[in-house]
Amino acid sequence: MTDPARLKIFSGSSHPALAKAIAQHAGVPLGALRVTRFSNENIKIKIDENVRGCDVFVVQTSASPLSDHIVELLILIDALKFASADRITAVLPYFPYARSDKKDEARISITARLMADLLETAGADRVLTMTLHSPQIMGFFRRPADQLLATPILKEHFRQGDLSNSVVVATDAGAGKIAGHFAKRLHLPMAVIDKRRVDDSEKAIGVDLIGEVKDKDAIIYDDEIATGGSIAEAARILRDFGARKVRVGVTHAVLSGPALERLRDAALDELVVTDTIPVADEKRRALPNLKVLSTAKLFADALTRIHEGQSVSAMME
Ligand code: R5P
Numbered sequence: 017m018t019d020p021a022r023l024k025i026f027s028g029s030s031h032p033a034l035a036k037a038i039a040q041h042a043g044v045p046l047g048a049l050r051v052t053r054f055s056n057e058n059i060k061i062k063i064d065e066n067v068r069g070c071d072v073f074v075v076q077t078s079a080s081p082l083s084d085h086i087v088e089l090l091i092l093i094d095a096l097k098f099a100s101a102d103r104i105t106a107v108l109p110y111f112p113y114a115r116s117d118k119k120d121e122a123r124i125s126i127t128a129r130l131m132a133d134l135l136e137t138a139g140a141d142r143v144l145t146m147t148l149h150s151p152q153i154m155g156f157f158r159r160p161a162d163q164l165l166a167t168p169i170l171k172e173h174f175r176q177g178d179l180s181n182s183v184v185v186a187t188d189a190g191a192g193k194i195a196g197h198f199a200k201r202l203h204l205p206m207a208v209i210d211k212r213r214v215d216d217s218e219k220a221i222g223v224d225l226i227g228e229v230k231d232k233d234a235i236i237y238d239d240e241i242a243t244g245g246s247i248a249e250a251a252r253i254l255r256d257f258g259a260r261k262v263r264v265g266v267t268h269a270v271l272s273g274p275a276l277e278r279l280r281d282a283a284l285d286e287l288v289v290t291d292t293i294p295v296a297d298e299k300r301r302a303l304p305n306l307k308v309l310s311t312a313k314l315f316a317d318a319l320t321r322i323h324e325g326q327s328v329s330a331m332m333e
Contacts, residue, residue, distance in 0.1 A: 020044050022102075023323050024067055028076030028092055030085040031294050034109065034312060035075035041316030047072070049095075051088065059088055061095045068100040073144070073319045078112040079293050086112055086131070090138040097139030105142040105322060106135050109292035109311060110240075110268045114149035117156075132156035144318055144328075146292055146311060147194070147239050147267040162328045164318055165194075166267040166290045169309050171201050173288055174235060174265060182233040183207055185254065187246040195237040198265070207234070209250050221249060230258035233285075240268035241289070244278035251282040261285040268292050269299075269308070276302045 026047035027035030039046045048064035074096065076089040089106065096104050116127035128149075135143060136159055143161040148154065154161050174182075184204050186195035188211035199206040207227025234254045241247055241264075251262045262284050269289035271279075276299060279287060288307045289295065295308050318328050 019071075019323075022070050023320075024065075024070045024072045024101075025319070026063075026072065026074045026092065026096070028074065028085060028088050030079045030088075031075065031077045031109070031291075033294065034077065034291055034310075034315075037310060037312035038075060038107070038315045038319070041313045042320055049092070059084075059091055061088070061091050063095050063099050066099075067096055069102045071103050071105075071323050072096050072101040073105045073107050073322075074140075075107040075109070075315075077109040077293055078114070079110070082112065086134075090134055093135070093138040093140050103141045104139055105144055105319065106140040107315060107319065108143060108145045109315065110270075111145045111148055111153065114153060114240075117150050117153050126156075128153050129156040132158075142322065144315070144322065146290075146315075149239055150190075162318065162322065164311075164314055164328070165197075165332055166292075166309075166311060166314075167194075167198055167201055168332070169290060169311060169314060170198070170237075170265040170267075170288060173307070173309055174202060174263070179204060179233075181231070181260075182235055183227065183229055185209065185227075185229065185234045185236045185250060187211055187236060187238045187250045191238050194239060198237045202235075204235075209253055211246060211249065225253050225257050229254055231260050233261040233263065234259040236262065236264045236266075238264075238266050240270050241266050241275060241279070242270040243273040244271070244275035244282070247284075247287075248278040248282040251284060264288060266290075269295050271295070271299055279303055 023044055024047045025039045050062045052060040112131050113127040146164045147166050148163055182204050184195050184199035184206045186192045186208045192208050207229050210224040212221050236250050254262050263286040265288045267290050287305050290309050290311045321328050
């Protein structure tokens with residue numbers, strides 16, 4: 017049973033709107049705290065209510081200014097730990113440095129693992145996150161971690177339209193697994209783009225397509241849009257191969273660098289993302305086909321289940 021006196025949800029500064037919506041769905045008020053930023057850029061956090069013996073969830077996503085938000089999260093967790101919170105769960109809708117998950121070059125840091133270490137050192141007992149860039153990131157935690165997928169939310173959206181002539185498309189072989197999962201959920205075939213990255217410039221080049229898309233409505237499915245290069249290239253290749261419509265379903269709308277321009281030029285029929293990262297009004301205005309779906313209920317259901325000791329994976333089945 018949910019115990020509203022013991023269940024507490026606090027928000028960092030990265031995405032207060034999502035934290036508030038999660039708290040509303042969970043039926044508890046957001047926890048009170050004060051953040052002060054000093055002239056020397058030091059951050060002070062004061063928890064303004066008693067958390068002794070409480071089951072505390074801290075919502076902080078990976079959004080700009082990223083480094084500031086990471087440090088703020090660590091300080092917030094530390095403050096809660098020393099205020100005698102019983103258990104602290106870091107709720108990270110978009111996990112920081114998720115793409116830095118492997119040592120694919122000499123002398124580089126696997127920074128997603130470092131993030132996991134820092135969370136643990138600060139005092140996080142658990143992690144709740146959504147659609148990791150790769151599932152092995154779960155192995156970086158030495159504490160329980162739950163990964164939600166945006167699949168049910170995106171599936172619900174696309175199911176509202178006619179899917180009889182559709183195909184799910186993965187932007188590259190790496191995205192094949194999650195795209196395959198999505199295709200299976202929608203009972204659709206899938207295709208995969210052969211995408212190559214040449215260097216660290218974040219430029220992606222699509223070179224071929226495996227599967228049948230001619231005269232079909234393509235739904236590109238991916239974990240995130242950063243600079244928009246992968247989606248723009250996928251849209252170009254799909255049109256070259258004769259796709260009729262190009263729609264996109266993505267969990268994390270990073271929308272960095274030239275993303276807006278690229279996505280506008282890609283003339284997508286629909287671009288559907290979730291709110292794991294705040295999408296500013298000017299970005300919404302720049303992309304008229306953009307739809308932002310809420311993840312708040314899914315997070316609220318998950319943290320309520322964690323609080324009550326119920327299965328979280330059952331929600332994804
Ligand atoms: C790549 O491995 C990911 O799944 C995404 O396709 C990628 O992060 C998107 O980046 P961008 O929008 O910069 O091409």
